Amino acid sequence: MITLTDITKVYKNGPLEVQALSPVNLKVERGEFVAIMGSSGSGKSTLMNIIGCLDVPTSGSYNLDGEDVHKLNEDELSRVRNQKIGFVFQSFNLLGRQTVLQNVTLPMMYAGISREKRNERALDLLARVGLEGRVKHRPTELSGGQKQRVAIARALTMNAPILLADEPTGNLDTKSSHEIMALFKQIHEEGTTIVLVTHEPDIAEHADRVLLFGDGKLLKDTRKGSVYS
Numbered sequence: 217m218i219t220l221t222d223i224t225k226v227y228k229n230g231p232l233e234v235q236a237l238s239p240v241n242l243k244v245e246r247g248e249f250v251a252i253m254g255s256s257g258s259g260k261s262t263l264m265n266i267i268g269c270l271d272v273p274t275s276g277s278y279n280l281d282g283e284d285v286h287k288l289n290e291d292e293l294s295r296v297r298n299q300k301i302g303f304v305f306q307s308f309n310l311l312g313r314q315t316v317l318q319n320v321t322l323p324m325m326y327a328g329i330s331r332e333k334r335n336e337r338a339l340d341l342l343a344r345v346g347l348e349g350r351v352k353h354r355p356t357e358l359s360g361g362q363k364q365r366v367a368i369a370r371a372l373t374m375n376a377p378i379l380l381a382d383e384p385t386g387n388l389d390t391k392s393s394h395e396i397m398a399l400f401k402q403i404h405e406e407g408t409t410i411v412l413v414t415h416e417p418d419i420a421e422h423a424d425r426v427l428l429f430g431d432g433k434l435l436k437d438t439r440k441g442s443v444y445s
Contacts, residue, residue, distance in 0.1 A: 217378065217409050218244035218267060223276035225262050225432075236262040237432045239276065244411060246377070249404045251420035252413045254429035261382060263429070264413050268301055268380045269293050281377065298327055302371030302408075306383035308363040310355040310370075316342065317351040320370045327374065334373070341369040345399060361392030368399060379403060381412040385419055397422045 225237040237259045244250055254260040265271035266278065269285060278285040281300055288296065303309075310319050317338055324334035342348055345365040355363055364384060371379055381400070385393035401422060404410050412423060420426045428436040 217246040217248075217281055218242070218411070219279040220263075220266075221277045221279075223263075223266060223273045223278065225259075225266065225271070226274045235432055237266075237273070240432075240434055242427070242434065244409065246409055247404075247407060249400075249410045249422070249424045250412070251423035251426045252411065252429060253415060253417070253420050253426055255415065257431075258429040259432040260413050260429045262432075264380060264382050264411070267411060268303060269297050298323060299374055300376050300378055302374070302376040302379045304364070304367050304371050304379065304381040304384045306386040308355070308360075308367045308387075310363060310366060312355050314354070315351065316347060316353050316355070316358070316366050319355070319366055320373060323370060323373045337373055338369070341372055342366075345369050359392070360388050361395060364388060364392070364396050365399070368396070368403075372403070376408075378409045378411070381410065383413055383415070385414070385416065393419065 220240055220242040223237060223240040224235070227234045227236055240263065252260045252263060262271065266273055269280070280296065283296065285293070285296070311322070314322075317335065320338040320341060321334040324337060339348070339351065342351055345368055347362060347365050347369070350358065350362065355366070358366065384400075385396055388396060397419060400410060400412070410423075412419070414420055424440045426438045427434060428438070
């Protein structure tokens with residue numbers, strides 16, 4: 217599903233260069249649940265942005281579900297992001313003036329799906345995440361956990377085979393975090409490939425595989441059954 221070969225990322229600021237990622241080689245198979253861990257500045261968010269086609273590597277190649285990402289133009293990258301990848305962010309990224317229903321239907325609107333079909337799909341997903349009673353509310357009227365449930369419903373609208381989550385529990389209390397991770401587990405069990413960035417070991421324990429990054433390098437690749445630390 218995801219193959220990264222000799223991926224590097226260098227950020228330039230005038231004469232200064234910052235090596236965010238040293239050569240990274242990584243494969244994520246279809247149906248895996250992978251957590252990426254590391255301290256601030258370890259390169260984990262940079263890697264997530266490259267996987268999500270939100271940033272491009274300085275060198276190396278990236279094959280996503282059989283497509284060479286480097287060869288795609290902007291329109292093709294937009295299609296990949298819309299159809300193959302669902303995104304969940306720490307800050308939720310909901311539109312404050314839109315209702316819960318409108319926020320969830322947004323990716324489908326961009327895809328040209330009819331209003332009737334996108335509303336039907338959004339309502340089904342909101343029921344799935346336990347928010348069928350909040351469809352007319354706006355984000356300011358929701359708790360942090362509810363906002364993240366809206367974001368997850370939105371990420372699932374296009375039936376994308378990959379779900380990327382960047383610190384999805386970072387702004388949540390413990391109870392809400394556990395509820396969100398239970399939802400991720402359910403989504404994974406239904407066949408979605410999940411790649412999740414976190415700095416919290418207890419959140420990483422929900423994954424089947426944990427990748428530990430430091431100084432832009434993949435330091436450790438641990439399968440389930442080991443102790444994450």
